[in-house]
Amino acid sequence: MRPGVRAWPGTRPATPTLVRMASIGEMGEDALIAAFVPRLPVSDAEVLGPGDDAAVLAIDGDLVVSSDVLIQDRHFRLDWSSPEDVGWRAAMQNLADIDAMGAVPTALQVTLAAPPTLDADWVLRFADGLREACEPHGVGVVGGDLSGAREIAISVTVLGETHGTQPITRADALPGQVVAVSGPLGAAAAGYVQLTEGRRIDEESIGLFLRPRPRIGAGLEAALHGATALMDISDGLVRDAGRIARASEVGIALRSDDVPVHEGARFAAIELLVDPRPWALTGGEDHHMLAVFPREAAVPAGWTVVGETTDAFSGVRVDGETPVDHGWDHFGG
Amino acid sequence: MRPGVRAWPGTRPATPTLVRMASIGEMGEDALIAAFVPRLPVSDAEVLGPGDDAAVLAIDGDLVVSSDVLIQDRHFRLDWSSPEDVGWRAAMQNLADIDAMGAVPTALQVTLAAPPTLDADWVLRFADGLREACEPHGVGVVGGDLSGAREIAISVTVLGETHGTQPITRADALPGQVVAVSGPLGAAAAGYVQLTEGRRIDEESIGLFLRPRPRIGAGLEAALHGATALMDISDGLVRDAGRIARASEVGIALRSDDVPVHEGARFAAIELLVDPRPWALTGGEDHHMLAVFPREAAVPAGWTVVGETTDAFSGVRVDGETPVDHGWDHFGG
Incomplete structure (x- = not known):
């Protein structure tokens, strides 16, 4: 196992299940959300988590925010990446954007649009990948949205805060450095x-x-x-x-x-x-x-x-x- | 004109232009971003706006955050809604989510995935709709992401802050109220x-x-x-x-x-x-x-x-x- 990645015993079967999972269309939004949310990481800064109109976070210092979108067949291929891989990538490239300001990531908002025919299992394993990437850093998924679509479209917004330093931009390098x-x-x-x-x-x-x-x-x-x-x-x-x-x-x-x-x-x-x-x-x-x-x-x-x-x-x-x-x-x- | 909506003279031709606009694929990402960003509203809380790895906001009180996704032909129809309408709706339903916590919206992150064949004009007028909805409230678009996709997929994350009140959830109603x-x-x-x-x-x-x-x-x-x-x-x-x-x-x-x-x-x-x-x-x-x-x-x-x-x-x-x-x-x- 690589450093910084914990095992999550008990959250997935050790071998792929042979039982056909329901599609997300068959499962329905409410049941999918009920299964999805408990698999998400919890933010150390969370005051109120998923389930209301909005989440609430306690933020010290300045707020740092960034977003990335991942589209099926453009940013990932289902035959190359497992659902956990896609969740991991969606989280990690956003955590890197906050680190790239010299700030500390605290929470993600994740929206997922996907075809109704997609296996619900894909969505739940995607949540596992988010968690594997985030949890070692105390970062949680505090909210988001799920929708039908013709292809999988993931949008992640990451929130972070400065920890006693100014945000470092791209604009302040001087010659001779x-x-x-x-x-x-x-x-x-x-x-x-x-x-x-x-x-x-x-x-x-x-x-x-x-x-x-x-x-x-x-x-x-x-x-x-x-x-x-x-x-x-x-x-x-x-x-x-x-x-x-x-x-x-x-x-x-x-x-x-x-x-x-x-x-x-x-x-x-x-x-x-x-x-x-x-x-x-x-x-x-x-x-x-x-x-x-x-x-x-x-x-x-x-x-x-x-x-x-x-x-x-x-x-x-x-x-x-x-x-x-x-x-x-x-x-x- | 309705209350709360300002006119924006000079930002659009009074009559539809007859010159064919480039598609976003022809225009390219850098040129599109260069045209898109100046049309976006600026947040009163903005410390650092679009263009770096992340934006920076000054937040007082607790941070309140929510997200919504809008998918073409599911949440809007191109033959019913103008691009400004879609931008307006994307912003407004998110502003309402922050208001629905008894909090005050400050900034949006917007990701837009769209077919390369889409007129660039559509994207710029979408930005106008975001601005028309946001600017009267001092809310800005501080960042986001653009990508190609098979259909238009918009994801908006709205950030807000509490103003001296606790966030109001759905959970504290009592009988007899x-x-x-x-x-x-x-x-x-x-x-x-x-x-x-x-x-x-x-x-x-x-x-x-x-x-x-x-x-x-x-x-x-x-x-x-x-x-x-x-x-x-x-x-x-x-x-x-x-x-x-x-x-x-x-x-x-x-x-x-x-x-x-x-x-x-x-x-x-x-x-x-x-x-x-x-x-x-x-x-x-x-x-x-x-x-x-x-x-x-x-x-x-x-x-x-x-x-x-x-x-x-x-x-x-x-x-x-x-x-x-x-x-x-x-x-x-």
Whole structure:
């Protein structure tokens, strides 16, 4: 078992049940909610949980809020991801967005729209994935909404609060500072390529594509070490560094040899006869943190320096070259 | 012009443009966001708005949070509702959920998933509808997410805060108290029936179906008058009264003759040769408030007493009879 993930004995059968579950349409909204809500994690900040017009939370400090949407066949595939994986991903990428402000996540709101023919079991196991991702962090699901739809559409809003630090944006990096990442990159891209090509070379990177595992708390750590700009890497190091460069009006010079590449991704790349560095530079969804620190000595242990900021140019250069954009458009076909 | 709704001169052409707009797929995510965000309302509580990993809000008191999802062809029809109508409804039903706690709404998070072929103009006019509903209340859209999808799926999370009162739930009504509603009911149902039957008898009720106009602040007013239970009527008076009855473990006796029926709904009913009272009793989506007050003298001016709580039975009775459930299941075909 990986660190930070608890077992939940008794909430699921050890082997897949052979009894056909009802669909959510057959089960009906009230029965589904009655089965769904008890499987959700409870927030440490919860004053009033699901079941009324709204939930109530006790918040100290400033409130930090972010949302992400996950659409079937665009953000996940039912033949690749288990329902727990989808719940985990929906939660974790949102927790990372709060960590990426140097803040602490406290609660999620989750809306789920799904075809009436979907197995109710899928929805309940989706709740289990939310819980597995959230509960170690004291984060709860405090409310949401369920609806019918033609395809599965999940929307998560995450709430967090600052803990004695100012929120760290993307906009306050200065020239001559140090750019660092909080973990090895490229695992999610390596996992995606393996699944796409029907090869299972490295199970860890496949697992990290299906369930990203950024170290939640790395962003707060960066804030406490004086980071001037901070975000999580969701669309790839180069593209996301470009966002900090643009918001802070600095140039960012990255050194590709210094970018830490996930070990399993390296291994998969050898078997696939490809260079793993593009996965680490442009593959997204690892959700590790990208931060700018005022000087090298401020970089926390366990982070890797991958470049620096400059006023000599704008945008991002990799090894002195302007990279071709490997952007991902969310409306693309 | 209705009270509480401002005009927004200059934000839209007075006549529909004949130039074909780009689709959102052609326009691309970055350009769409750049056009979308400036049309959104700004929250009075905003510390940091859209564009970073998360938004930041200053919150006093307890945080109150709720979410609703709207799916194309289930919650709205593109041939009935303008994009502004959909934005208005998405915002307003959420504002009502915060008012229904006796709290004050401050900000929305909005996620929108839509087919790449959708006109970008639709998305921008959707933002206008959000703004028209929110801005009079100082409520802003502080963040969200956009994605491709097969059908339009909107998810709104609304944040609010308590203003010196405790949140009012559904659970604290006692027997022998007074049940009241904050406005006339049945307009949305009358509008729906007219659109379904292709008759336009009363434009006001059609308009109220497309753009519900509860008086935001009625819930806080109820809280300040000592309401013991409070919710907004979204699924019909009888069904929603049943929710208070169940949560508070009381019976609720409603008198159908006392339920205020919207004037336009009455007029439409005459033309359609039907009784309008079922619309007022079981039609949802008017979003007026349903509250229980400790005694008749506590009911604020402008509210209408429609019954009382009792320990003589459980559930809801209308004129002494147990009503047939006219429930609405959100996973229904």
